[in-house]
Amino acid sequence: MEKYQKAEKIGEGTFAVVYKGTELATKRLVAIKKIKKNNKNQDGLDVPTIREIRCLKELKHTNIVDLIDVFAHKQNLNIIMELMDSDLEAIIKNKSVVFNAGDVKSWLLMTLRGIYHCHRNFILHRDLKPNNLFIAGDGTLKLGDFGLARDYGSCSKPMTSNVVTIWYRAPELLLGGQYYGPGVDIWAIGCIFAELLLRAPYLASDSNTDLGQLHTIFRALGTPTEEDWPGFSDLPDKKGLEFQMYPRTPLQTLFTAAGNDALDLLESMLVYDPVKRVSAYDALNHCYFRNSPLPTKPEKLPRNIIPVVEPSEKNLKRKAGDDDLNSANPKLARLLFV
Structure with a gap:
């Protein structure tokens, strides 16, 4: 702990406090995540942290x-990571931030890299979202929050289907599939790509259920058949279910400003069939990234602009119970996945 100077608290969650x-030695800013002791676990560590x-x-x-350091101090586990400015969701939602096709291409390129x-090191992220x-x-985009990640060797080993935030969850997971691979991450990236183009979640369901999410997907992309997706009818949660047959709507109908190369990617x-879904390697080699406009350089990408609020008598009054955490930038705390 002597290597680091701890400053203000910037977040607190169920399992950790973040400073x-x-x-x-380097004077660089870091985030210090102190893991709370878990009384249900003698080692004091929860599975996502491990x-x-x-x-x-x-x-x-x-x-x-970047994970910089991990060490124990006064019976607490401390994780040191690089401190980040914001996340992609904040940029998408902030309507004062204007971005163009080259910016979208750059963020997508860095996500795929x-x-x-991860995939070439046989690790699935399983929770990709903005x-x-x-x-x-x-300006560099970095993948974080690996609490649901796990290694995989082949699709013959069963894994839980209860992964990935539901709006970004692949259909094979929604139907209870336990034998899956990198395609679940690619589907999530496709949803993120669409969200960047629309500046709104593409497959957002009003229902917080797997069945409701499936209906949302099928209405947008058409209801799959065995011809489209061999093995579709054999998935655990498909048996006994009959879905309304929605026609496939061309993506150009909704993504009117996107070019043909973007829509092709x-x-x-x-793609419904995970076997036919594009790999990260092939996506990186898609002509979309070579065509004009070229991806924006990271240092020139737009940032999350926090509107400046003019001080007023109302703003200057401090409410009872206010503390440094309430006034801190909540996006700093998101880095450490609390």
Whole structure:
């Protein structure tokens, strides 16, 4: 702990307290995540924390959040990570931030580079969404929150289907599939790509159920058949279910401003059959990234602009119970996945 100077608290969650800090030797800003002791676990560690540490120690890449240090101090586990400025969700939602086709291409390119590094090291992220894609001070996008990540060797080993936030969850997971691979991450990236183009979640369901999410997907992309997706009828949660047959709506109908190359890449990510879904490697080699406009350089990408609120008598009054955490930038706390 002598290597770091701890500053203000920037967030607190169920399993951890997060502080802003400085690495004394390099003077760089870091985030210090102090894990709370779990009374149900003699070691004091929850499974997501173990997974996150293990994955980040293995995965060193420009587009993956950097794990700097892990150590015990006064019976607490401390995780030191690079401090990030914001996340992609904040940029998408902030209507004062204007971005163009080159910016979208750059964010997607960095996301695919990060997930390709995961997949070639046989690790599935299993929770990709805009607020798990973090933006560094130099504009670089980095994958974070590896609490649901796990290693895989082949699709013959069963895994839980209860992964990935529901709006970004692949249809094979929604139907209870336990034998899956990198395609679940690619589907999620396809949903993120669509969200960048629309500046709104593409497959957002009003129902917070797997069945409701499936209906949302089928209305948007058409109801699959055995011809489209061999093995579709044999998935655990498909048996006994009959879905309304929706026709496939061409993506051009909704994504009117997107070019043909962008739509071709998006469509290849949102293929129902996981076997036919594009890989991260093939997506990176798609002509979309070579065509004009070229991806924006990270340092020139738009940032999350926090509107300046003019001080007023109402703003200057401090409410009872206000503390530093309430006034801190909540996006700083998101880095450490609390």
